Amino acid sequence: MQRISVTARLNRSTLQFEEAAYARLESYFAEAARTLAGNPDQAEILADLEQAVADQCTKRMQTEQGTVTLAELQPALEEIGSVQVPGAAGAADHPARDAMRPLQQVSEGAMISGVCQGLARYFGLDVTLLRVIAVLLLFVTGGGMILVYLILMLLLPYAPAEPGGKPIRKIPARSRAFVGFVRSKLSTVTN
Amino acid sequence: MSTESKLAPIRKGLLEFLVLKIVGGQSVYVPDILRRLAGTEFATQEGTLYPLLSKLRREDLVQYEWQESDAGPPRKYYRLTDTGKAQLAALDEYWNRINRTISDIGH
Numbered sequence: 001m002q003r004i005s006v007t008a009r010l011n012r013s014t015l016q017f018e019e020a021a022y023a024r025l026e027s028y029f030a031e032a033a034r035t036l037a038g039n040p041d042q043a044e045i046l047a048d049l050e051q052a053v054a055d056q057c058t059k060r061m062q063t064e065q066g067t068v069t070l071a072e073l074q075p076a077l078e079e080i081g082s083v084q085v086p087g088a089a090g091a092a093d094h095p096a097r098d099a100m101r102p103l104q105q106v107s108e109g110a111m112i113s114g115v116c117q118g119l120a121r122y123f124g125l126d127v128t129l130l131r132v133i134a135v136l137l138l139f140v141t142g143g144g145m146i147l148v149y150l151i152l153m154l155l156l157p158y159a160p161a162e163p164g165g166k167p168i169r170k171i172p173a174r175s176r177a178f179v180g181f182v183r184s185k186l187s188t189v190t191n
Numbered sequence: 192m193s194t195e196s197k198l199a200p201i202r203k204g205l206l207e208f209l210v211l212k213i214v215g216g217q218s219v220y221v222p223d224i225l226r227r228l229a230g231t232e233f234a235t236q237e238g239t240l241y242p243l244l245s246k247l248r249r250e251d252l253v254q255y256e257w258q259e260s261d262a263g264p265p266r267k268y269y270r271l272t273d274t275g276k277a278q279l280a281a282l283d284e285y286w287n288r289i290n291r292t293i294s295d296i297g298h
Contacts, residue, residue: 012264032238041245048241048267052221055263081236086207086243 005067011047013054016067020173024073025053027107027176031160032083039085052080074167082161104159105152109166113153113175121159154179202232208286209233210243211271211279214253218270244269252278 006022008015017025032049036042056076057068103122105114116134120127138145153175168176213219213227221240228234247253252275255267271279 036242039242039245041242041249045241045245048221048245049237051264052237052241058263079236081238083242084239086239086246 010050010054012051013058015054015057017073018067018069019177020168020170021068021070021073023173023177023180024070024077024168026180027158027161028053028077028082034160035083035085045083049080049083053077056080070168070170070173103156105156106159107168107172107176108161110169110172112149113172113179114158115149115152115156118156118159154182206233206235206239207243207247208279208282210240210247211252211275211282214269215271215276215279218256218268220258220266220268224269247275251275 003019005016005018008017008022008025029046029050032046033042036045039045053073053076056079057073060072060076061068104118106117106121107114110117111131116130117127119125120130134145134149137148141148158176209228210224213224219227221237221244224240225235225237244253244255248255251272253269254272255269257265258268260266
């Protein structure tokens with residue numbers, strides 16, 4: 001059994017999203033909410049952006065009553081761009097901030113969930129090298145590596161999407177939806 | 192430091208001024224503003240514009256009203272408040288002054 005699509009209410013519009021597209025949408029708005037944390041107009045700006053996303057998706061959708069795919073959502077989000085707070089300097093203006101980069105997983109361009117990309121970014125190593133090491137460890141540990149990967153995947157926060165970054169492939173989008181599901185289950189259990 | 196990295200903050204600072212100018216012309220909604228800026232050095236995106244407009248509204252420089260549209264949901268049309276008009280005039284004046292200074296100096 002598999003969920004095919006999710007119906008989402010975006011401000012004044014209601015649209016159907018493919019599972020992977022919905023996961024991407026969730027991460028876009030989670031990041032936007034983080035960027036706007038503490039902003040007195042956070043709710044209003046998010047509502048404006050929801051409407052912008054809905055309008056963009058409607059414009060791009062192939063069929064009238066169809067489902068928004070990840071391939072349709074991605075260019076829509078790129079046109080809208082990530083949320084920039086006026087007056088605050090962007091990350092690109094402060095190369096020094098890279099020195100304090102947190103350990104995160106990077107969904108954009110990931111193979112599975114982005115753990116290797118995150119580790120590569122954290123340690124300043126080539127991601128291919130990290131992936132080769134991960135595969136070697138998989139054999140050396142007789143599969144124990146899978147457990148380590150799963151734990152990191154569930155624990156590491158997601159790096160915010162970068163403007164003009166690579167798209168999220170299907171598997172990382174699914175894994176992200178899965179992690180979101182597990183985290184929400186865990187939080188209901190602990191509450 | 193590259194030239195671009197010095198120019199980017201200038202553009203960023205001037206975007207607010209340009210948005211005030213566009214909103215000052217006539218009442219506009221966000222796609223109008225994006226279109227006016229597209230193709231210029233100040234081309235921007237909704238992700239930047241909505242937070243900026245919210246800030247301007249909080250500073251009582253712009254206000255918006257809902258207007259029905261032929262297609263889709265009602266739209267927010269922005270226009271300048273009296274404070275906004277005064278600030279735009281002051282910014283315009285200041286901009287002309289520094290422009291003159293920049294072209295006069297060094298000659």
